[in-house]
Amino acid sequence: MAMNERYEPQTIEPRWQSRWEEAGAFHAGRRPGAEKRYVLEMFPYPSGAMHMGHARVYTIGDALARHLRMRGHDVLHPIGFDALGLPAENAAIKDGRHPAERTAENIVAFRGEMKKLGYAFDWDREVVTADPSYYRWNQWFFLKMLEQGIVYRREGKANWCTGCATVIANEQVIDDDRCERCGSPVVEKVIPEWAFRITAFAQDLLDGLDRLTEWPERITTMQRNWIGKSIGAEVDFVLAGGRGEAAPPEPPLAPLADAVRIKVFTTRVDTIFGCTYVVLAPEHPLVGELTRPEQQADVRAFVERMRKTDAVERTGEGAAKEGVFTGAYAVNPYTGEEVPVWIANFVLAGYGTGAVMSVPAHDQRDFEFARKYGLPVRVVIQPAKGERLPAGDALAQAYVEDGVLEASGDATGLSSAAAREKLAAEAQARGFGQPTVRWHLRDWGFSRQRYWGTPIPIIYCPDHGPVPVPEDQLPVTLPAEALITGTGEPPLAKVPSFVNTTCPRCGKPARREVDTMDTFVDSSWYYARYLSPRDDTRPFDPAAAKRWLPVDVYVGGPEHAVMHLLYFRFWHRVMHRLGLVHEDEPVRRLVTQGIVNGPDGRKMSKRWGNVVAPGPMVARFGADTVRMFMLFAAPPEKDIDWSDEQVDGLFRFLSRVWRIFHARQECFRAPEAALAEARGDFLELRRKTHRTVKRVTEGLEGDLKFNTSIAALMELVNALYALEPRADPERAAVREALLAVATLLAPFAPHAAEELWHEVLGPPARERLLAEEPWPAFDPALVVADVVTIAVQVNGKLRGEVQAPIAAAEAEVRALAEGEQRVRAHLDGKTVRKVVFVPKRLINFVVA
RNA sequence: GGCCCUCUGGCGAAACGGUAGACGCGCUCGACUCAAAAUCGAGUGGGGUGAUCCCCCGUCCCGGUUCGAGUCCGGGGAGGGCCACCA
Numbered sequence: 001m002a003m004n005e006r007y008e009p010q011t012i013e014p015r016w017q018s019r020w021e022e023a024g025a026f027h028a029g030r031r032p033g034a035e036k037r038y039v040l041e042m043f044p045y046p047s048g049a050m051h052m053g054h055a056r057v058y059t060i061g062d063a064l065a066r067h068l069r070m071r072g073h074d075v076l077h078p079i080g081f082d083a084l085g086l087p088a089e090n091a092a093i094k095d096g097r098h099p100a101e102r103t104a105e106n107i108v109a110f111r112g113e114m115k116k117l118g119y120a121f122d123w124d125r126e127v128v129t130a131d132p133s134y135y136r137w138n139q140w141f142f143l144k145m146l147e148q149g150i151v152y153r154r155e156g157k158a159n160w161c162t163g164c165a166t167v168i169a170n171e172q173v174i175d176d177d178r179c180e181r182c183g184s185p186v187v188e189k190v191i192p193e194w195a196f197r198i199t200a201f202a203q204d205l206l207d208g209l210d211r212l213t214e215w216p217e218r219i220t221t222m223q224r225n226w227i228g229k230s231i232g233a234e235v236d237f238v239l240a241g242g243r244g245e246a247a248p249p250e251p252p253l254a255p256l257a258d259a260v261r262i263k264v265f266t267t268r269v270d271t272i273f274g275c276t277y278v279v280l281a282p283e284h285p286l287v288g289e290l291t292r293p294e295q296q297a298d299v300r301a302f303v304e305r306m307r308k309t310d311a312v313e314r315t316g317e318g319a320a321k322e323g324v325f326t327g328a329y330a331v332n333p334y335t336g337e338e339v340p341v342w343i344a345n346f347v348l349a350g351y352g353t354g355a356v357m358s359v360p361a362h363d364q365r366d367f368e369f370a371r372k373y374g375l376p377v378r379v380v381i382q383p384a385k386g387e388r389l390p391a392g393d394a395l396a397q398a399y400v401e402d403g404v405l406e407a408s409g410d411a412t413g414l415s416s417a418a419a420r421e422k423l424a425a426e427a428q429a430r431g432f433g434q435p436t437v438r439w440h441l442r443d444w445g446f447s448r449q450r451y452w453g454t455p456i457p458i459i460y461c462p463d464h465g466p467v468p469v470p471e472d473q474l475p476v477t478l479p480a481e482a483l484i485t486g487t488g489e490p491p492l493a494k495v496p497s498f499v500n501t502t503c504p505r506c507g508k509p510a511r512r513e514v515d516t517m518d519t520f521v522d523s524s525w526y527y528a529r530y531l532s533p534r535d536d537t538r539p540f541d542p543a544a545a546k547r548w549l550p551v552d553v554y555v556g557g558p559e560h561a562v563m564h565l566l567y568f569r570f571w572h573r574v575m576h577r578l579g580l581v582h583e584d585e586p587v588r589r590l591v592t593q594g595i596v597n598g599p600d601g602r603k604m605s606k607r608w609g610n611v612v613a614p615g616p617m618v619a620r621f622g623a624d625t626v627r628m629f630m631l632f633a634a635p636p637e638k639d640i641d642w643s644d645e646q647v648d649g650l651f652r653f654l655s656r657v658w659r660i661f662h663a664r665q666e667c668f669r670a671p672e673a674a675l676a677e678a679r680g681d682f683l684e685l686r687r688k689t690h691r692t693v694k695r696v697t698e699g700l701e702g703d704l705k706f707n708t709s710i711a712a713l714m715e716l717v718n719a720l721y722a723l724e725p726r727a728d729p730e731r732a733a734v735r736e737a738l739l740a741v742a743t744l745l746a747p748f749a750p751h752a753a754e755e756l757w758h759e760v761l762g763p764p765a766r767e768r769l770l771a772e773e774p775w776p777a778f779d780p781a782l783v784v785a786d787v788v789t790i791a792v793q794v795n796g797k798l799r800g801e802v803q804a805p806i807a808a809a810e811a812e813v814r815a816l817a818e819g820e821q822r823v824r825a826h827l828d829g830k831t832v833r834k835v836v837f838v839p840k841r842l843i844n845f846v847v848a
Numbered sequence: 849g850g851c852c853c854u855c856u857g858g859c860g861a862a863a864c865g866g867u868a869g870a871c872g873c874g875c876u877c878g879a880c881u882c883a884a885a886a887u888c889g890a891g892u893g894g895g896g897u898g899a900u901c902c903c904c905c906g907u908c909c910c911g912g913u914u915c916g917a918g919u920c921c922g923g924g925g926a927g928g929g930c931c932a933c934c935a
Contacts, residue, residue: 225852230935352935643860646872646873648873650872708861712870
């Protein structure tokens with residue numbers, strides 16, 4: 001049967017998709033003896049239709065997975081759906097439908113589109129987080145972590161999103177006070193909530209980053225910053241004269257030691273001899289107590305005003321520094337000096353100790369505050385080199401660098417670094433402080449006052465308080481009949497059949513927890529669930545985990561740098577502690593892919609009318625063209641713009657590939673034995689073929705340069721167009737090239753590749769699948785040319801080129817180069833001082 | 849303010865410290881066609897002489913290292929990302 005003259009992806013693609021499926025080609029575990037590879041892309045959140053960003057991640061991961069399979073590995077390449085969460089619930093509220101129904105529909109649509117794109121997923125392992133068979137294990141983990149003390153209940157200030165009507169995590173607050181999901185204002189609200197003690201893992205999470213050598217550095221840097229370890233010291237300033245005559249504090253204070261101590265945290269204890277005042281946050285518990293009667297009115301008014309001002313306005317960049325004197329004085333333990341105690345808007349109650357020592361000469365913020373309120377400025381650090389600083393009164397701005405201490409008692413003359421160590425140790429020795437580590441990372445509050453999440457398996461008993469639901473009663477399932485309004489109290493609170501239950505301890509009537517878990521819980525361990533997705537006795541099989549974990553390559557967007565990618569590292573450590581996994585990092589190599597922008601270069605958005613959906617593009621050009629576009633446009637980590645012209649170009653390329661196969665059909669049966677007799681242009685073609693195998697392979701490994709791999713294929717195809725084979729050896733060389741093209745194309749344009757490969761091989765290949773064939777090897781003898789072009793430079797400037805045998809020695813090349821008229825013109829009348837010879841590449845005459 | 853990234857033709861991009869611009873898009877010309885599309889082929893960084901030969905300039909800017917720098921080092925500029933009165 002003659003091959004179709006036209007490239008028609010619409011007829012080819014469904015055919016191969018069903019062949020792959022029937023053969024179970026992409027099931028993991030089919031090659032038990034082979035080395036495993038776990039390739040994973042971040043699973044989609046099916047709140048709407050599939051978009052180009054999805055098409056890009058899965059295309060990148062798929063190219064890798066397909067290549068690794070052809071390299072003989074046992075490949076696990078699973079997929080699932082991150083189905084629970086606020087956006088799905090919000091969308092459901094908007095169109096008045098149940099989130100379960102809507103999500104199910106979206107998943108069907110997603111699955112359909114992914115299948116049309118021909119991704120080599122192991123669909124048997126699909127996981128949907130909204131399924132009780134999945135989220136029961138969220139609940140199971142919750143119970144285990146409760147036992148371990150990693151989960152705890154707290155009452156505290158939470159970030160309350162006014163739009164989503166729920167608490168959200170610190171990581172989900174953007175632009176200071178906006179919800180990452182819906183953009184609504186976020187306010188502080190005091191609410192009881194459940195939290196993960198992720199801070200207990202802070203050091204470990206930080207140390208682990210050093211071992212993640214195959215992660216993009218910018219991601220590990222972001223995590224490092226987010227974890228935010230700062231090493232400093234805590235120092236107690238004792239209130240001068242003991243208690244101030246404060247108004248009766250409410251509630252009554254616990255008995256205090258003789259002296260009231262104001263604990264401050266600083267990373268610059270080396271500057272402490274320059275401390276001229278101390279500042280507390282307005283919310284600091286000691287404020288009421290230490291304020292002097294004559295300052296009482298001012299301080300109260302200030303605190304009251306701060307309470308009413310929202311966080312951004314108060315502490316945002318533009319906010320003016322404001323403060324008020326309390327009338328109290330505290331003693332600097334290093335100097336014995338009494339310094340005034342102030343309160344100010346810019347001091348945060350939630351960071352450090354909520355109190356700072358102010359060193360206006362060496363901290364810009366303190367400097368501005370001191371100038372505004374006429375507080376003294378005292379220089380105690382001098383630059384190690386360069387001009388000395390003037391006295392404090394004449395200082396134009398704070399000197400914040402490290403330097404050499406002066407006027408600092410015993411520490412005078414020490415460097416800042418040495419002084420920090422000495423002074424912190426001294427504080428400890430003398431009992432008024434100690435070296436201290438502070439973290440930016442906070443515990444992960446995960447209670448959400450919403451419906452579409454995992455119910456938290458806790459029962460509140462009037463006698464026993466919060467009681468965990470026994471393991472054998474899991475899952476606590478979401479009641480289908482909840483009324484979801486998106487406002488007011490948690491929807492689950494309004495479902496009596498859910499709320500009302502009995503205490504597992506005493507059997508008395510009790511109420512269930514009505515909050516649900518943050519969606520990030522679902523995505524924190526899904527990669528492990530893929531290992532045994534139908535297991536109903538445990539979250540996953542540890543033996544399978546031993547075989548498959550860690551994930552070898554994880555592909556996803558860099559926007560998850562400090563949320564998902566930190567949470568799942570934390571979770572993996574918990575699983576490690578529970579003995580479920582054998583390593584403490586979940587992912588060996590992370591690939592972060594760039595955004596697909598609209599054709600106008602702007603982010604795709606309805607607002608700009610520049611949204612291009614993958615579905616219609618696949619229908620029009622075929623999956624292979626869309627995939628090729630994603631990979632050819634730029635390396636994975638770069639942002640790309642959708643371009644209709646470029647897409648046309650890739651379709652044109654695949655058609656061009658098709659046509660050359662069609663035009664060279666007579667070569668399909670060429671005898672392989674004739675290959676060795678290929679000469680001239682056809683020997684060159686063979687070299688090009690083998691070089692192409694090498695280049696494409698390199699692009700799929702190492703730095704993942706799919707774009708140059710595809711470029712190499714294009715060059716080979718261009719070379720084929722330039723040749724007309726007439727004899728068997730020539731036809732054999734062409735056949736070799738055609739087979740290479742088909743095979744090398746398999747990770748990128750798998751459908752066309754299968755079709756072409758089968759055309760070349762004919763009936764003998766009927767039962768085989770290219771997707772499972774071995775990746776081609778190249779002949780090292782054929783990737784090197786026997787004659788090379790050598791650039792000739794004079795003083796580093798290109799002045800000609802010569803052809804020389806690859807092994808040519810310097811003398812030979814030099815003679816050839818000097819024989820070139822143009823080169824001679826530049827050498828005439830000059831003295832050659834030196835000749836630099838780089839074998840196979842260039843020769844450079846240095847003349848004067 | 850801190851940390852990080854990027855900067856190369858008209859555009860997307862290539863380039864172990866070694867011929868800058870591979871490959872693709874776009875554009876120009878030619879072949880095919882009554883014509884167009886499609887396809888195939890040729891050309892395509894700027895400038896200058898000038899006719900296929902050569903010269904000069906050219907990878908954000910300034911300096912340095914080197915026989916040789918898009919690449920390495922120092923300084924600056926522009927754009928972007930993340931964090932942020934974090935003590």
